[in-house]
Amino acid sequence: MRLLPEPSAQSLRLLFLFLFVMGVTPSPALTAGCPDRCVCDDQLVVQCAGQELTAFPNDLPLATRQLIISNNRIGDLPALQLNYLSDLVYLDCSNNSLTEISESTFGNLRKLAYLDLSFNTLLQVEDRTFGPLASLVMLRLTDNPSLGEVHPDAFAENMALQVLDVSRNNLTALNISSLIALPALRSLGLSGNPWSCDCDTEDLCLWVQIEGFKFQALKSSETERLHTVEHSAAREPNTSS
Ligand SMILES: *[C@@H]1O[C@H](CO)[C@@H](O)[C@H](O)[C@H]1NC(C)=O
Numbered sequence: 006m007r008l009l010p011e012p013s014a015q016s017l018r019l020l021f022l023f024l025f026v027m028g029v030t031p032s033p034a035l036t037a038g039c040p041d042r043c044v045c046d047d048q049l050v051v052q053c054a055g056q057e058l059t060a061f062p063n064d065l066p067l068a069t070r071q072l073i074i075s076n077n078r079i080g081d082l083p084a085l086q087l088n089y090l091s092d093l094v095y096l097d098c099s100n101n102s103l104t105e106i107s108e109s110t111f112g113n114l115r116k117l118a119y120l121d122l123s124f125n126t127l128l129q130v131e132d133r134t135f136g137p138l139a140s141l142v143m144l145r146l147t148d149n150p151s152l153g154e155v156h157p158d159a160f161a162e163n164m165a166l167q168v169l170d171v172s173r174n175n176l177t178a179l180n181i182s183s184l185i186a187l188p189a190l191r192s193l194g195l196s197g198n199p200w201s202c203d204c205d206t207e208d209l210c211l212w213v214q215i216e217g218f219k220f221q222a223l224k225s226s227e228t229e230r231l232h233t234v235e236h237s238a239a240r241e242p243n244t245s246s
């Protein structure tokens with residue numbers, strides 16, 4: 006039996022050159038590459054919208070600042086992988102198949118300013134889910150047709166929150182006192198929910214019915230820039246159930 010030909014000196018040199026280059030590449034963010042079916046740019050934006058993904062993308066650059074995974078069929082946000090992205094500022098998960106988010110899901114995302122969870126299949130929001138999001142300015146949580154329960158203190162720690170939209174869910178109640186207490190809140194979307202109005206939820210029903218309830222104390226110049234409370238639910242408040 007004959008020996009195979011020895012690898013040429015040329016190919017060995019190429020191999021060593023290759024290993025050397027891999028070995029000295031400086032930052033883990035650069036070696037992490039870009040997930041399959043996503044586009045990554047040098048502004049640290051990772052765009053994976055509409056790729057029929059069924060799972061959260063692997064191998065995200067650790068320095069990612071904007072992640073767009075909308076219009077897929079992702080059923081789960083894995084806390085471990087997500088929380089490696091501690092520089093994340095913008096996260097769009099809209100139009101997926103998320104059924105659950107928990108206390109640990111967003112545990113380390115202290116810079117996150119924009120979060121979109123609209124058009125999913127969430128069932129409930131628990132107490133501490135958004136608690137760690139100290140920089141959260143805008144939360145879109147609309148069009149989750151089975152979302153029937155939001156914990157009374159769900160947003161109590163989101164001191165930076167300016168815009169909250171919970172329109173078109175299946176909510177019958179929401180703790181309006183904890184929302185009024187949020188110092189930065191200037192827009193609240195409530196329409197398209199089967200709100201139940203009774204003595205216990207008087208405040209909520211005022212919000213649903215009186216546009217601008219929260220904003221009377223503001224200067225008019227400021228008021229002009231403000232979004233208005235969505236109140237179309239007031240047309241047909243569900244007073245019975
Ligand atoms: C959700 O994503 C699917 C697949 O990309 C798309 O066909 C559909 O129009 C999207 N729906 C919304 C409400 O954006």
Ligand SMILES: *[C@@H]1O[C@H](CO)[C@@H](O)[C@H](O)[C@H]1NC(C)=O
Binds near residue numbers: 152175
């Ligand atoms: C909305 O909530 C009611 C109970 O409050 C429930 O009977 C109904 O099935 C829910 N709708 C959806 C789409 O989950």
Ligand SMILES: *[C@@H]1O[C@H](CO)[C@@H](O)[C@H](O)[C@H]1NC(C)=O
Binds near residue numbers: 158180181183
């Ligand atoms: C609503 O929130 C306020 C202020 O955070 C709290 O004192 C109150 O107990 C809450 N109500 C309910 C029903 O949990």
